[in-house]
Amino acid sequence: MSPKSKEQFDQIRQASRAVIMQAALELFADKGFHGTSIALIAKRANVSKGLLYNYFSGKDELLSAIVAEALEGMERDYAVILQKDSSAYEKLRDIALASARMVKTQLPYWKLLTTLAFKPDIMDKLKPIMVEKELEFLRLGVALFKEMGYEEAEQEAYLFGATLDGIFLHYMNFPEGYPLDEMMAFFLSKYER
Amino acid sequence: MSPKSKEQFDQIRQASRAVIMQAALELFADKGFHGTSIALIAKRANVSKGLLYNYFSGKDELLSAIVAEALEGMERDYAVILQKDSSAYEKLRDIALASARMVKTQLPYWKLLTTLAFKPDIMDKLKPIMVEKELEFLRLGVALFKEMGYEEAEQEAYLFGATLDGIFLHYMNFPEGYPLDEMMAFFLSKYER
Amino acid sequence: MSPKSKEQFDQIRQASRAVIMQAALELFADKGFHGTSIALIAKRANVSKGLLYNYFSGKDELLSAIVAEALEGMERDYAVILQKDSSAYEKLRDIALASARMVKTQLPYWKLLTTLAFKPDIMDKLKPIMVEKELEFLRLGVALFKEMGYEEAEQEAYLFGATLDGIFLHYMNFPEGYPLDEMMAFFLSKYER
Amino acid sequence: MSPKSKEQFDQIRQASRAVIMQAALELFADKGFHGTSIALIAKRANVSKGLLYNYFSGKDELLSAIVAEALEGMERDYAVILQKDSSAYEKLRDIALASARMVKTQLPYWKLLTTLAFKPDIMDKLKPIMVEKELEFLRLGVALFKEMGYEEAEQEAYLFGATLDGIFLHYMNFPEGYPLDEMMAFFLSKYER
DNA sequence: CATGAATGAGGCTTCATTCAT
DNA sequence: AATGAATGAAGCCTCATTCAT
Numbered sequence: 121m122s123p124k125s126k127e128q129f130d131q132i133r134q135a136s137r138a139v140i141m142q143a144a145l146e147l148f149a150d151k152g153f154h155g156t157s158i159a160l161i162a163k164r165a166n167v168s169k170g171l172l173y174n175y176f177s178g179k180d181e182l183l184s185a186i187v188a189e190a191l192e193g194m195e196r197d198y199a200v201i202l203q204k205d206s207s208a209y210e211k212l213r214d215i216a217l218a219s220a221r222m223v224k225t226q227l228p229y230w231k232l233l234t235t236l237a238f239k240p241d242i243m244d245k246l247k248p249i250m251v252e253k254e255l256e257f258l259r260l261g262v263a264l265f266k267e268m269g270y271e272e273a274e275q276e277a278y279l280f281g282a283t284l285d286g287i288f289l290h291y292m293n294f295p296e297g298y299p300l301d302e303m304m305a306f307f308l309s310k311y312e313r
Numbered sequence: 314m315s316p317k318s319k320e321q322f323d324q325i326r327q328a329s330r331a332v333i334m335q336a337a338l339e340l341f342a343d344k345g346f347h348g349t350s351i352a353l354i355a356k357r358a359n360v361s362k363g364l365l366y367n368y369f370s371g372k373d374e375l376l377s378a379i380v381a382e383a384l385e386g387m388e389r390d391y392a393v394i395l396q397k398d399s400s401a402y403e404k405l406r407d408i409a410l411a412s413a414r415m416v417k418t419q420l421p422y423w424k425l426l427t428t429l430a431f432k433p434d435i436m437d438k439l440k441p442i443m444v445e446k447e448l449e450f451l452r453l454g455v456a457l458f459k460e461m462g463y464e465e466a467e468q469e470a471y472l473f474g475a476t477l478d479g480i481f482l483h484y485m486n487f488p489e490g491y492p493l494d495e496m497m498a499f500f501l502s503k504y505e506r
Numbered sequence: 507m508s509p510k511s512k513e514q515f516d517q518i519r520q521a522s523r524a525v526i527m528q529a530a531l532e533l534f535a536d537k538g539f540h541g542t543s544i545a546l547i548a549k550r551a552n553v554s555k556g557l558l559y560n561y562f563s564g565k566d567e568l569l570s571a572i573v574a575e576a577l578e579g580m581e582r583d584y585a586v587i588l589q590k591d592s593s594a595y596e597k598l599r600d601i602a603l604a605s606a607r608m609v610k611t612q613l614p615y616w617k618l619l620t621t622l623a624f625k626p627d628i629m630d631k632l633k634p635i636m637v638e639k640e641l642e643f644l645r646l647g648v649a650l651f652k653e654m655g656y657e658e659a660e661q662e663a664y665l666f667g668a669t670l671d672g673i674f675l676h677y678m679n680f681p682e683g684y685p686l687d688e689m690m691a692f693f694l695s696k697y698e699r
Numbered sequence: 700m701s702p703k704s705k706e707q708f709d710q711i712r713q714a715s716r717a718v719i720m721q722a723a724l725e726l727f728a729d730k731g732f733h734g735t736s737i738a739l740i741a742k743r744a745n746v747s748k749g750l751l752y753n754y755f756s757g758k759d760e761l762l763s764a765i766v767a768e769a770l771e772g773m774e775r776d777y778a779v780i781l782q783k784d785s786s787a788y789e790k791l792r793d794i795a796l797a798s799a800r801m802v803k804t805q806l807p808y809w810k811l812l813t814t815l816a817f818k819p820d821i822m823d824k825l826k827p828i829m830v831e832k833e834l835e836f837l838r839l840g841v842a843l844f845k846e847m848g849y850e851e852a853e854q855e856a857y858l859f860g861a862t863l864d865g866i867f868l869h870y871m872n873f874p875e876g877y878p879l880d881e882m883m884a885f886f887l888s889k890y891e892r
Numbered sequence: 893c894a895t896g897a898a899t900g901a902g903g904c905t906t907c908a909t910t911c912a913t
Numbered sequence: 914a915a916t917g918a919a920t921g922a923a924g925c926c927t928c929a930t931t932c933a934t
Contacts (some may be wrong), residue, residue, distance in 0.1 A: 672865025
């Protein structure tokens with residue numbers, strides 16, 4: 121009666137989870153967390169409300185899962201870059217450009233993450249994680265700037281991160297019209313040599 | 314004939330309006346728009362729920378009123394700076410520093426404004442206004458950079474604005490620990506001379 | 507300081523009361539009792555909410571006052587007709603025609619009265635009064651039909667009253683298009699001679 | 700695969716819908732539309748407030764659904780009578796008697812319908828439907844009176860309809876004491892032969 | 893006599909979540 | 914694993930009424 125192996129079930133589970141998360145991500149990014157109802161997510165994912173609760177214990181956990189996945193993805197991308205045998209400047213540049221590419225190709229993720237940074241009620245659990253990521257990023261920046269011979273490496277790293285986030289912020293606010301690539305090139309040119 | 318003069322009523326009205334707006338501002342900034350209930354605003358303002366509707370037709374209009382007032386305040390501050398008889402660099406610096414001061418002293422306003430930029434449902438009416446302010450700000454920046462003799466004034470202005478917003482973003486995310494003043498000094502030193 | 511005599515005050519009171527009642531009547535008839543707010547009545551009457559409560563103890567009493575006045579007006583009209591020295595048929599006819607004229611000229615009153623007949627919560631106090639009026643009217647009808655020599659005077663009177671009310675009902679539902687006068691003539695012609 | 704079949708769900712839905720509509724009908728008829736709260740309907744139907752919104756998008760739609768069902772019921776009853784092979788007078792009589800029976804056995808429906816005719820805010824959508832029914836009814840009456848050989852068939856039909864409605868109106872205002880059957884017999888006897 | 897700011901109960905509606913099947 | 918009917922707390926808003934002046 122049930123010829124399905126454990127692995128098959130697991131595959132089904134993973135597939136369903138992914139469908140739900142994708143639907144939720146798009147809706148959260150588009151309509152905000154509070155503006156998106158579980159019913160809508162379920163409908164968009166072609167799944168019943170009940171099933172959704174089989175995979176996620178609630179709306180909050182669904183959100184956490186999405187964010188966690190997003191962060192993991194970034195992590196992987198950065199790791200690849202850092203493993204390359206390249207100069208400090210090249211690493212800095214590649215990380216910045218990789219980030220810009222991600223913001224561009226995965227706008228929903230980034231809009232969602234940015235929104236969340238300002239929703240205290242939601243962030244109670246997420247904030248520590250994101251702060252940690254941020255610090256990690258800064259430490260990496262400091263190391264790179266030191267390697268590049270900058271005197272005030274720490275302040276440079278902070279400034280670099282702020283500018284990067286500022287550019288992304290502007291881009292996210294006006295994705296159709298912002299000259300993201302040109303700005304990135306202009307910005308990075310200041311650190312060349 | 315009437316026991317309370319028109320002026321008296323007007324004073325009372327203005328006072329109540331202000332109390333409600335202040336309470337709402339703090340709560341919106343702290344807990345987000347959707348996370349703040351009318352009941353909570355009323356309680357914080359020591360006022361009944363019903364009274365709130367004597368002054369604002371609903372939660373949305375309350376928000377709009379707050380944002381409008383905030384924008385007007387900024388506008389006034391900038392105007393003062395621009396009227397001074399100072400060099401382009403000094404104007405740029407003073408505007409940046411004035412902005413930083415405002416972010417610091419009026420954190421709630423700024424957190425609210427930034428949050429709003431990412432709440433699509435709320436922004437339908439507010440977005441055009443804020444985009445216009447942003448553009449105005451950028452045009453001013455371009456003019457100043459031109460005056461300072463920069464070749465690529467437009468890109469410089471964009472970058473300057475992005476960095477400023479990025480710094481503020483980081484500060485708002487971690488107000489207790491971020492070295493705002495040092496970062497501003499370090500940032501502005503790059504444009505000196 | 508106060509040169510106004512008691513009579514003058516009383517005149518003012520009566521005038522204010524009348525203005526308020528007229529405003530309320532029109533609004534009740536147009537938007538229904540529950541659909542009309544005290545605030546709206548006060549505004550339409552160019553009067554403050556507070557003043558309204560000086561004259562009427564509440565919304566219900568305002569309604570009662572309007573209805574009472576309406577009934578008194580009808581009463582007076584009927585009395586005039588009945589005092590005339592005319593035949594039973596003529597009296598019946600004149601009362602019917604006078605009613606039709608009133609329905610036509612004072613549509614709001616009648617719509618309101620008819621509506622009220624079906625609002626149990628409102629009618630608790632009014633119902634006894636209106637039932638009494640109705641019975642009075644029927645007794646009068648019975649007497650007239652007897653005088654006219656009808657065998658089953660009581661049933662005739664009930665039927666006559668029902669038809670009259672039915673015609674008015676139809677007219678009130680479609681005032682612009684209903685041939686009220688023709689219907690009245692056609693209806694009364696059946697009782698002629 | 701699914702633990703409850705589509706048919707089972709459908710049965711449950713129909714049952715719940717019916718319970719809610721019945722509760723709402725009785726309350727609307729008894730206390731009026733505005734006088735009946737959603738909470739009360741839910742309590743009377745032994746159902747949560749929320750469930751009501753699974754079936755009806757709001758109070759208005761609930762009302763519309765009830766009215767629509769009521770009208771359909773009448774329609775069916777009349778159709779049966781008209782399909783019979785009987786004389787024009789018999790048809791007129793049977794329709795009148797059937798109506799009287801319906802008014803008697805389904806007093807809530809009729810009280811509700813009559814009330815509604817005078818609530819302008821509610822009727823915006825319903826009025827066109829009800830006017831159409833009324834006209835249909837009148838056209839039928841005209842046809843029957845013509846068949847019966849009356850000269851002024853149209854006026855007769857209008858008068859017949861008005862009297863019928865008038866009788867029902869009186870009955871509805873005083874259901875316990877009004878001699879409905881006697882009045883119907885007396886009224887119809889006038890058209891015999 | 894007159895005003896309108898202020899109150900608070902009560903109404904409609906939404907939605908995360910549970911649960912029987 | 915899957916469904917969707919059912920719940921109930923919580924939110925927004927309206928409005929009759931009161932009251933200080």
